[in-house]
Amino acid sequence: MAASVAALLVGPAQAVTFIAPLDDTRWELEASKFSCRLSQPIPDFGTASFEHRAGEQLEFVISSPQAELLGKETLIMAEAPPWHPGRGTHRIGMIRDAVNSKSFRLQPPLAKDILTSLYQGRTPALTNQNWYGTDTAVKVAISSANFQQAYSNYQSCVGELLPVNFQQVARSAVLFPSAQWRLSDSTRQRLDLVALYVKNDPSVKTIYVDGHSDNLGRRLANRDLSRQRAEAVTRYLTKIGINEDMITTRYHGERYPVVKNTNSNNRARNRRVTVRLEREG
Template identity: 55%
Template sequence: MPGWAQAVVFRASIDESVWEMETSRFFCRLSQQVPAFGQALFEHEAGESLRFVLRPTQQDQLAGEVLLMARASSWQPGVAPFNIARVKVEEGGALALSSEAANQMLVALHRGMTPTFSSAHWFSSGEPVEVGISAANFQSAYDDYLGCLTTLLPVNYRQVARTAVLFPSATWRLSDATRERLDLIALYVKTDDSVKSIYVDGHSDNYGRRLLNRDLSKQRAEEVSRYLRSQGIPEEMIITRFHGERYPVVPNSSAENRARNRRVAIRLERD
């Protein structure tokens, strides 16, 4: 891999190195603009692992596989570099890291080092290129990032927008696991103002009389809706429906399948 001196280098100087924070209960974002190249972004979404993306302003500056190393910054003479990962460039030139590699980048930055992406070909030419993420002014932004993590919700919209909770045969009482799941849904809904409706649909398997199954699905749906109201969800947001055995998710051909059909489906709808 070409050395630093031989490559075209993109890296913020100490004066140019600005770390920006975006915070909410749904995500924590920590980013730096790399002059003349693009944006380096750490993002930790609620309910997910940390991710990192290096996104060039101009496409196709990088291609193929890129080496990511932590290098000593200019104020760290004698500090040994270490490899973090080899990363495949996505279509268009962006680089996305696994959570493990992204965390290693944060460790390097916290130590004052410069995570550096190195490629042998800039714009598919024979000229090597290196993109460094500056650690200058990182520490205070990192402290804010850590503070943001403590406020994140435990789940995001994708994780709660569609939920099915299951019931044993002939019962409608909520299990402890179901209550825990409903607690997460209620917490999310009370935080996200864009959620306007919650559809609660009760179902049964086909074991027994159809009319009794219909009543059982009604009891299940009403029990879920009652619990959501007890957790602070406004009654007018909840639409409770029941369908008996009419809409199985799988054929009622085995005990395992019937267990999947004894359910209440909860669906969140945004604006």
């Protein structure tokens, strides 16, 4: 296609189509252990991107100051590319109210379906049949030109993502049986994830480890038990490679329950150690 915006005849009306020209289709990859973003600029409209954050699922996003043009109902089709018109077209889905401010955002399974259609050489196209309330349709299409190599590099990035992101480990609470301070296997697994993240994010400068108890027993005994729990967590973190200088260990006994100690379920939630990560700045 010679121009980035084309007027195509659709029945009695015209569809305004935004798509990158075949000879200027670019795929751009932003890669790190924390996120992978594969994007294609769409001239005169915005950017289409596949975004995969560590610990989360794939999202497909169209960012544009004109995103509202896709309207309240958006038809998504996998169309045959211009250079292979016989490949066939199929419907991916119909989406309602997916536009949020200046973006159009889709999660699995539709995001994966769009990615698959590009891998198969088709052209995913998002169409709204009412351009500014008229009978003219608007279409935003993603070119599959040059996609194979870009996809290979993107998959390599996804394979290197951390299993969690900062929001998922910034605040963790591990629980303990009554009158116990030793770490369970599930607690060690959670602390392993916290430590893995910290080792890969140099912006994390401090780890606060706070021990707590329920209100059963004597107050001084509960304070000592909360100390043992906090120190057990700190010992494990240092054992698996976290610099002890990063860790501030505190213990509070029964002073700060997260819920009232009115029943066994609530007391179980209060027998905890919290681990909080703090970034610089």
